[in-house]
Amino acid sequence: MADTSAAKFPLKLLVDKERNRVIFAEADKDFIDVLFTFLTFPMGSIIRLLGNKSGIGSMDRLYQSVANLDERCFNTPACRSMLLHPRSAAEICCKGLAIDVDSDSEPWIYYRCRSSCKSLSLSPVFGARCSCGGTAETPVLASPSLGAEGSKKGFVVDGVNFIVSDDLLVQPASIGTSLGLINELGVEDGNVLEKKVVHLGREEG
Template sequence: MSTTKPSISLKLLVDKKAKRVLLSEAGKDFVDFLLSLLSLPIGTVIRILSTDGMLGSLGNLYQSFENLSETYIQPEAKKDTLLKPNLLVFEGAATLLALPDNADQTRNVFTCGNCKRYVTYNPKDKCPNCGWTMSTLASFANQAAQASSSIVKGYVKDVVTYMIMDDLEVKPMSTISSIALLNKYKVKDICDLAEVMVSFGMDEALKFLKASLESKTVLTDVFLGEDSSRGIPI
């Protein structure tokens, strides 16, 4: 079995003098990863980052609800609806962020083997009509259509190269935009710039998610931050 961790290749434009990343040049896979972050429920974000790594009080809220006895929970309510929400995300984000196993790309639907009047996503649910366990896998009328619609194939087209700013602004790569960026940051000597190829894997993805909630200089924080082990020439 292969133990190779998934990764995405990125090209960074680094201002060595200012010690910052001006932009990243990337393809569809990285842009899809970034946009997938917008689809993550807050409960999933907290689980990924762990309560110790969260800013503010949301981590405490999550932990206290997780520890709350079932005695105080409404009978029809389920803790996992908030703590482990089901989500449908781009496959690259699920892999890079090591999302929990309930972040499936497809979802099965179940019914009871008796009256078959209701369906559920949870095979342990009881049928509200006859009381049987709803563990019988239900079939979709158009299985092929269901399969194709349950898998998110990403968000942007794979026809151009994209540029991602330090604050995560995304736009198609262009010479004019690059020149405008150099003017914006008052780069006077191109000798101060370096192109650096890096691999973006699971460790970076977790740092990226956390930094995106805290910072306006995400690329710099992740690749040039104090906890970065990158040998980037600065």
């Protein structure tokens, strides 16, 4: 898989120079796909990616509790693993995007029971308990085709630009949408508006 850690894409900004704020950004499919990726993340992944500084109530403390508890407190080591490193069903779809936000996640591999039981159950968590009492440890590498149709195409159609407001409202780009956001924020003098182009990558995100 290509390294996406250094990937960057342009983002067109309309800035209110007088108030030093962004009115909106205009972006193409690459940026919107990455932005929508955040909706697929389980809570545990969000806290891990933000370094236990999510600011979401007491969730950071809850996550740290799981990390600090002795392994003997859990039914199996896999129980703690699935809490600290939960997997998203949309993860395969997200791997084909311009920027892999969660590049630290393990390759998508399913595991089946290591015993000779007839269970057809698969788990994305190594060591998960099988219904027969055994553990899922035999790897079955997932194919990209197991993801959604067109998994490498992201979430939105290509060839369409989008407007993203400062509070992350995403709409198809149009003159009407742009003017509506400008009016909504009370900008009356067009001379205070300035266009800028920034290049966004994984670190900036």
